[in-house]
Amino acid sequence: MALITLIYVSSAVRPLTNSDIQDILRHSREANAKSDITGLLLFKGGNFMQVLEGDSELVDELHQKIINDSRHTGLITLIRSPIPKRSFSDWKMGFKNISQLTEEEKAAHSDYLDRPLNDTSYISNPNEAFILLQAFKNTVR
Template sequence: MHQLIYISSAALNVTSTDIDSILAISRLNNARDDLTGLLIYDGRRFLQALEGPGTAVDKAYERIKLDTRHRASVKLSLREVWSRQFGSWEMASQKVDLIADDDSLGVLVAKMVAQVPDPNTRALFSEFAKIKRKAA
């Protein structure tokens, strides 16, 4: 089983409706393709983990790179995992740009990844929240 984590920048014209559409389509595709993961959107950037069969992860990432609602996609991690880090989440998500309190962002992300077994994966998502706080 593969796990891919990438970061990308949102296109300038991305709306909340676009994000909802991304999530709805992702959940359908991921259920069909036996993928699980987590997507965090901070109002400017996406951080996403995808995991599942290698071919399915590769195909999903190719679709993602073609999506014009974001740009500058960079793989942060691609590795083999023995078990799913994100359980049965077809695509857990949080639009963290809607959170006014920066400390709440860190708490929310920490709660979302608390059950993820790999400390490096947890740290990556937690650092994403810290970068958002520092950039604000």
């Protein structure tokens, strides 16, 4: 089994409610458990950033489903690379809504939280996306 990590950003085609997001998470967690895919989903202002880890064929298959999902627009793949081990192995899909951070939580992070998740800085320097995801690794549910 060849492990890979894949990070992408996308935008929702319509405003999402908390219920919509919970439905997405429930479905993702069930499907990812069956495929042994792990990762983390960040949401802010209608934009998503997600890291997926797992067997390359299964992650690529899921990525294609996400690309074809009509709820997304402007999907950009930032990173797709082999990895020796998982960085987000604790979750079938961790989640953090950055829009709902408290002032105390915001103070613990730098000004990168002011940027949208689909900001060009992540596109021009995908490692910044990985750093952002890592920053929330221990704070997700």
